[in-house]
Amino acid sequence: MKEVQDYEKDIASIRNMMERSVKFISLSGLSGVIAGLYALAGASYVYYLIYYPYSPFGFRFYYANQSEVIIHLLTVAIIVLVLSIGTGFWFSHRKAKKLGMSIWNRASQQLMIDLIIPLATGGLFILILLSRGYYGVTAPACLIFYGLALINASRNTYSEVRYLGFTEIILGLISALIPGYGLIFWAIGFGAMHIVYGAVMHFRYDK
C-alpha cells in the first residue's frame, strides 16, 4: 500500500505537470530589460528629433503632425519592436536550451496566438488612426493594446506579465487623459516598466 508521502508526491507531480504544460517558462527576464533599454534609446532619439533643446515636459515648436516626422517616428518604433522581439527570441531560446526544452512547444504557441491577436488589432487600429490624422492617440493606444495583449497572454507564462499588462493599461489611460506627453508615457511604459519587470523576472526565475 502507498504511504502518505506517495500521495503527496502524486499531488506535487500533478501540480508540476499542469504548470509546466501550460506555462512558457523559458521566457527570459533579461530580454525584457534589454527591450526596455531599446525603447529608452528610441524615445531619447525621438526626443532629440522633436523637443531638443527644450524639456519634454515643456512647450515645443515642432509637432508630430508632418508626414516626414510621422514616418521617422514610425521607423524608430518599428526598429525598437523588431530588435525587442529578436532579443526576446534569442534569450528565450538560450534559456530553453538550458532547461532542456524547446522554444516552440504547445505553451509558447498558445502564448504567441494570445499575444498576436490584440497586438495586431491595436497595430492596425493605430495605423488607421494615423492615416486619418489622429496623432494624439498613438501613445495611449500603443500602451493600452499592449497591456491587453499581455494580460491575454499571461495565463501561459509568469504572473509578472499579467501585472505588467495592468501597469501598461493604467499608463495608457493616464496618457490619454493628459495629451501632449505621449512620448514620456511611452518611455515609461515600454522602457522603464520593461526594465523593472524584466529585472524582477530575471532575479526570480533565471537564476
Added chain:
Amino acid sequence: MKNPFEHLDKVLEHSVRLQIMSVLVANESYDFNSLKEILGLTDGSIASHIKALEKEKYISISKSFVGKKPNTRYKATERGRTVFKKHLDALEELIKQQKK
C-alpha cells in the same frame, strides 16, 4: 468521503498516466511531441500509457497532418476529467486523514 481508497482510480495509480492526465486536464489539447518534451520519456513508453488511457476512454486521439508531418493530438474526455477529479479529491482526502 467515507473511504477515499474506493475513489482512487486503478489506471491513474501509475504516475506516468497521472502526469499525462494532468497535462490534458490543464490544456484543451496537447500534441505528442510537446507531451514527450514535458514528460521526458521515450516515444514507446508514452505510447503504451497513451494506449492504456485511450482504452479506458479517458482520452481521445485525433490525427491530422501539418504539412507532411503527422500531428497527433490528445484530449481528455468528459469521463477522463471526472475520474481525474475524483482521483485528485481522494488523494487530498487520504493525506488529510493520515495527517490527523
